[in-house]
Amino acid sequence: MFELDGRLTALRARAAEWGGDLAALAMDLDRDPDAVHGALDTPVMRHLATARYAPNGEPLTAGGHTFHLDTALEQVVFFEELAAADVGAILAAPGAPMAGPLVDLLGDDAQREWFFGALAERPTWVFFxxxxxxxxxxxxxxxxxxxxxxxxxxLTGAKRYVGNAPRARLGVVFARVRSGPLGVRAVLVEAPTPGLTVEPLTTIGLRGAALGSISMSAVAVGADRMLGRHLPATRRGVLSWVRVFNRIRPRVAAMGIGMARAACDYVRAHRRDLRPAERDRLDALDRRVEGVRQLNLAAARAVDADPADGALASAAKARAARLAEEATLAAPEFFGPGARLDHPYLGKLARDARGVEFMEGASNVQKLIVSQHLTRGGNRHDN
Ligand SMILES: Cc1cc2nc3c(=O)[nH]c(=O)nc-3n(C[C@H](O)[C@H](O)[C@H](O)COP(=O)(O)OP(=O)(O)OC[C@H]3O[C@@H](n4cnc5c(N)ncnc54)[C@H](O)[C@@H]3O)c2cc1C
Incomplete structure (x- = not known):
């Protein structure tokens, strides 16, 4: 069993403290995703808006320690705690949680300066x-x-289910210059721009994420906006991104774990008179949360040791998505038939949990990654 040391415990405490502002926003965002605009001047939103998830990012301090959230381990500790407050609010925050690490990896000096300069200037949403x-x-x-x-x-084509697309001023778009895995590139775009149309999508869960569809008709992209243009073909395409995605996946798993915890915590706070069988059921859920948390901590450490090692991260993401779904469906059962009416927050949690299943890849695909890893011989990597 992996125990958090003093440093990570301080990080967790800071996230728990900041989580209060996200929890306060949760139901408002569920009703109206634009509610995020009224909450941008909170420490957590200010941090998420400029976080770079890289050693040269804006640091966060807690308990006398400094954090750049540049390891998957730091991220899972931090994001599980925020997720226990509200995942929709995390996803509603400005900043570049997916695009930032990619720009840091593939951008040249001018691209990084331009991109992160824009994020530092004012709260900026970035689509991926x-x-x-x-x-x-x-x-x-x-x-x-x-x-x-x-x-x-x-650029010509269509994208769908893109987080924060309707709010974004910047974006990263993946597109193809030719067929085959080496023919895919990532480019930086600004919004609005001629030929690029964004439509909001109506969703029933994780409404803070403000998903959108994007259509692009001959959108002009300068050569200086292509990420990895200074790198050899093998280092600027899919093979590099896999390493970025592997490091992001435990963060998404942490969101599922935090959401499951939120469901258990809600039951405990609002049903003080649990019957023994109910207490057993809740304790069993708590043990599952701890089990998946341990798996995710191991996944984070594995991917920190070797960014190509994403199999455990896939296992953790699949388990966390299932846990989130099961815990959020179980919670209303502690309150009887009218639970979702009497406790709208539980209805929201159950709707949100379905979104975790699809973020960063559906469970079947995560299981395929694990099985391919095992059939190819455990620690050998093909990416
Ligand atoms: C909250 C949220 C935020 C998101 N943010 C972004 C974003 O910012 N940018 C972005 O680009 N996308 C984003 N997405 C989209 C997300 O990445 C996709 O939904 C996900 O990749 C699955 O793709 P799909 O929806 O097309 O489903 P599909 O790929 O069509 O999958 C549908 C079903 O088929 C199953 N399936 C698929 N392939 C296989 C297979 N080979 N074997 C067995 N079963 C299979 C899946 O498990 C799933 O159950 C977001 C989604 C959500 C819910």
Whole structure:
């Protein structure tokens, strides 16, 4: 069993303290995703808006320690605690939780300065547009085109289920210059821009995420906006991104774990007179939360030791999504038939949990990654 040391315990305490501001926003965001605009001047939102998840990022201090959240381990500790407050509010925050690590990895000096400079200037939402109407889990099959236009490019295609797309001023779009895995590129775009249309999508869970669809018709992209242009082909494409995604996945798993915890905590706070069988059931859920947390901590340490080692992260993400779903469906059963009416927060949690299943890849696909890893011989990596 992995125990948090004093440093990580201080980080967890800081996240718990900041979580209060997210919890206060949870139901408002569920009603109206624009409610986030009234909460931007809180310490947690200010931090998320500029966090770079890299050693050179804006540090966070707690208990005399400094954190850049540049390890998966720090991230899982921090985000589980925020998620126990509200996952929708985390996703509603400005900043670049997915795009930031990619720009740090693949951007040249000018791109990094431009991108992170914009984030520092004012609260800025950034979309990360990978999923397409016909290609979600099968992201490698993406069809959005990046066609040459003199020295520059034109983007044409469609993206769907893109977080914060309707709010974003900047974005990363994944597109293809030719067929095959080495033919996919990531480019930086600004919004609004001619040819790029964003439509909000109506969702029933994680409404703070403000998902949108994006259509692009010959959107002009300067050559200087292509990430990894200074790197060899093998280092600027899919093979590099896999390492970024592997490091992000435990963070998403932590969100599922935090959500399951929130469901258990709510029951405990609002049903003080549990019958023995109910207490046993809640204790069993707590033990499952701890089990998946331990798996995720191991996954985070594995991916910190070797960013190509994402199999445990996939296992943790699949387990966390299932746990979130089961715990949030179990919680209303402690309150009888009218539970979701009497306790709207529990209804919201159950709706939100379905979203965790799809973030960062559905469980079937995570299981495929684990099985491929095992059949190829455990610690050997093909990415
Ligand atoms: C809250 C939220 C935020 C999101 N944010 C973003 C974002 O910022 N940017 C972005 O690009 N996308 C984002 N997404 C989209 C997300 O990445 C996709 O929903 C996910 O990749 C799954 O793709 P899909 O929805 O097309 O489902 P599909 O890939 O069509 O999957 C549908 C079902 O088929 C199953 N399935 C798929 N392939 C296989 C297989 N090979 N074997 C067995 N079963 C399979 C899946 O398990 C799933 O149950 C977000 C989604 C959510 C819910």
């Amino acid at each position: 547009a990978l999923t397409e109407p016909g290609h979600g889990s099968d992201a490698g099959g993406l069809e959005t085109r990046l066609d040459p236009d003199g020295d520059d490019f034109r």
